[in-house]
Amino acid sequence: MSDLRDLYQEVILDHNREPRNFCCPPNANREARGDNPLCGDKVTIYLTLEDGVVKDIGFQGRGCAISVASASLMTEMIKGKTAAEAQALFRRFQASMTGEEEVGGTDDLDKLAVLSGVREFPMRVKCATLSWHTLAAALEDAAEKKISTETA
Amino acid sequence: MTAMGRSQAALTFGSNLSDFDVERVRADFPILSKRIYDRPLVFLDSAASAQKPQAVIDAVRHCYEDEYANIHRGVYYLSAQATLAYEAARAKVQRFLNAREDREIIFTRGATEAINLVASSYGGTFLKEGDEVVLSALEHHSNIVPWQLLRDRMGITIRVVPINDAGEFLLDEYEKLLGPRTKLVAVTHISNALGTVTPVAEITRLAHAHGAIVLLDGCQAVPHQAVDVQTLDCDFYTFSGHKLYGPSGIGALYGKADLLQAMPPYQGGGDMIRSVSFEKTEYADIPQRFEAGTPHIAGAIGLGAAIDYVTALDQEKIAAHEQALLAYATDRLSGIPGLRLFGTAREKASILSFTIDGAHPHDVGTILDRAGIAVRAGHHCTQPVMDRFGIAGTVRASFGLYNSFDEVDALAAGIEQVKEIFG
Ligand SMILES: Cc1ncc(COP(=O)(O)O)c(C=O)c1O
Numbered sequence: 191m192s193d194l195r196d197l198y199q200e201v202i203l204d205h206n207r208e209p210r211n212f213c214c215p216p217n218a219n220r221e222a223r224g225d226n227p228l229c230g231d232k233v234t235i236y237l238t239l240e241d242g243v244v245k246d247i248g249f250q251g252r253g254c255a256i257s258v259a260s261a262s263l264m265t266e267m268i269k270g271k272t273a274a275e276a277q278a279l280f281r282r283f284q285a286s287m288t289g290e291e292e293v294g295g296t297d298d299l300d301k302l303a304v305l306s307g308v309r310e311f312p313m314r315v316k317c318a319t320l321s322w323h324t325l326a327a328a329l330e331d332a333a334e335k336k337i338s339t340e341t342a
Numbered sequence: 343m344t345a346m347g348r349s350q351a352a353l354t355f356g357s358n359l360s361d362f363d364v365e366r367v368r369a370d371f372p373i374l375s376k377r378i379y380d381r382p383l384v385f386l387d388s389a390a391s392a393q394k395p396q397a398v399i400d401a402v403r404h405c406y407e408d409e410y411a412n413i414h415r416g417v418y419y420l421s422a423q424a425t426l427a428y429e430a431a432r433a434k435v436q437r438f439l440n441a442r443e444d445r446e447i448i449f450t451r452g453a454t455e456a457i458n459l460v461a462s463s464y465g466g467t468f469l470k471e472g473d474e475v476v477l478s479a480l481e482h483h484s485n486i487v488p489w490q491l492l493r494d495r496m497g498i499t500i501r502v503v504p505i506n507d508a509g510e511f512l513l514d515e516y517e518k519l520l521g522p523r524t525k526l527v528a529v530t531h532i533s534n535a536l537g538t539v540t541p542v543a544e545i546t547r548l549a550h551a552h553g554a555i556v557l558l559d560g561c562q563a564v565p566h567q568a569v570d571v572q573t574l575d576c577d578f579y580t581f582s583g584h585k586l587y588g589p590s591g592i593g594a595l596y597g598k599a600d601l602l603q604a605m606p607p608y609q610g611g612g613d614m615i616r617s618v619s620f621e622k623t624e625y626a627d628i629p630q631r632f633e634a635g636t637p638h639i640a641g642a643i644g645l646g647a648a649i650d651y652v653t654a655l656d657q658e659k660i661a662a663h664e665q666a667l668l669a670y671a672t673d674r675l676s677g678i679p680g681l682r683l684f685g686t687a688r689e690k691a692s693i694l695s696f697t698i699d700g701a702h703p704h705d706v707g708t709i710l711d712r713a714g715i716a717v718r719a720g721h722h723c724t725q726p727v728m729d730r731f732g733i734a735g736t737v738r739a740s741f742g743l744y745n746s747f748d749e750v751d752a753l754a755a756g757i758e759q760v761k762e763i764f765g
Contacts, residue, residue, distance in 0.1 A: 194709055195763075197708070198705070198763050203763075207700075229720040229721065230720060230725060230728065230734045230735055231734060252734050254702035254705050255764075256704075258702075313708075314704070
């Protein structure tokens with residue numbers, strides 16, 4: 191039960207119940223969609239990107255507590271960052287999820303540390319990283335803006 | 343709501359618990375004594391794939407240790423032994439489904455390959471543009487996508503029989519879909535997502551009355567009940583070995599001999615020919631025509647052992663035990679506030695699909711897993727069923743012959759834990 195409590199920390203349950211930035215911002219000019227074909231979950235990330243800065247960000251979709259909380263936390267953190275900063279944060283977060291790096295060290299990574307319990311649940315890591323992969327696709331404005339957990 | 347007593351549940355369904363000794367049965371399955379996170383394993387995912395009894399494990403092992411060689415090819419002793427064992431397994435499948443002849447049984451990798459075989463070989467030969475194939479809203483993706491591939495190739499039309507809120511196949515709607523263009527009806531015998539038993543005899547009778555042939559997907563049916571393809575009068579019937587306590591990678595397709603004989607091969611290769619030259623190849627007779635290449639020899643032998651195991655236990659007793667479990671579990675779970683059951687057909691197999699308010703099926707699955715309980719969470723390869731109910735997925739607990747009433751209690755306790763966390 192203790193690792194379940196580590197996974198489902200109060201912050202995560204809170205973001206799941208009341209996701210932040212759960213909308214499409216009115217001036218969004220970028221979007222990308224992420225799918226988890228194994229469970230049918232989906233997330234769409236919307237960005238208002240101006241002069242290389244994420245002026246606004248929102249997401250919509252459906253998913254488990256881990257994926258919703260991760261997307262919600264991500265939007266809070268990314269707003270106001272440059273595209274380069276956001277990409278760097280994505281790489282650090284991904285490295286922490288796969289256990290290559292400890293989570294923490296900066297304010298942002300400290301906030302994301304609430305997701306570190308996911309590392310004990312390898313089947314759920316994709317749930318936590320899907321929205322970040324989708325964000326990266328939206329930032330790159332890649333031609334193929336459909337991300338799948340099975341190819342990401 | 344008070345839980346229905348176990349013995350009462352058993353009595354209601356005519357199962358005398360002393361008659362079916364689940365503890366003794368459990369001892370036949372080595373994996374069931376495993377502990378997961380230091381908890382006893384509660385395996386409730388047999389609909390995805392069932393665990394294997396020692397008899398099946400031994401049969402596969404015996405094949406490799408004592409009588410393995412390629413079949414239908416060698417003149418030597420071991421090849422003859424292996425061929426005999428492989429063909430004996432075919433005869434077991436024949437008796438299991440009560441097919442008229444053993445050449446009406448084709449070994450495939452599983453139901454998926456069998457359905458693709460029929461769609462490609464029968465559909466590709468005898469269907470033409472504008473012809474209609476009727477499916478139901480309950481189908482597994484493996485009984486949808488092969489027909490879509492055929493549609494893209496041949497320009498056929500797919501019609502879908504709807505289900506009601508209980509997840510029941512709507513016979514009257516089905517009848518309305520049947521017409522002069524209907525050439526083939528492909529329907530699941532039991533829904534893997536909801537447990538619904540479909541009225542296959544009536545479905546077949548009506549299809550035949552319109553001159554259409556019928557394929558039944560029996561994946562979820564054969565583990566739960568005896569099947570007689572002659573009584574059903576279906577034209578094709580298929581199932582996968584791994585859901586019937588047998589190995590994975592092996593399954594069977596039953597087809598009426600005259601239909602199979604009229605069909606071209608599905609794949610080309612060794613073992614399916616009479617003679618080959620670069621100008622012309624003559625195909626082998628059935629069933630070899632449809633078994634190109636070296637098959638899963640040990641798998642077929644293991645499947646034969648699984649059939650022996652299930653029939654020795656007595657399929658009627660298995661069904662009675664599972665129905666008692668289903669009644670008890672349905673009663674236990676429907677008493678939990680916030681739990682919603684999907685699939686409440688009058689006639690159903692021991693499969694329970696449900697959601698819990700405020701908790702995503704994946705999260706439920708993870709929490710149950712830490713309690714040692716294995717369930718499936720998601721869409722179960724039946725996205726149209728999920729869409730029908732406007733949900734992304736469910737948690738599915740499916741009960742096999744080795745599941746006990748204690749395990750239903752463990753599931754209920756696990757769900758309480760979910761509610762504690764997500765409450
Ligand atoms: C009803 C039904 N049909 C078809 C299949 C496909 O079986 P397999 O993957 O063994 O080919 C399944 C298995 O999930 C099933 O439950």
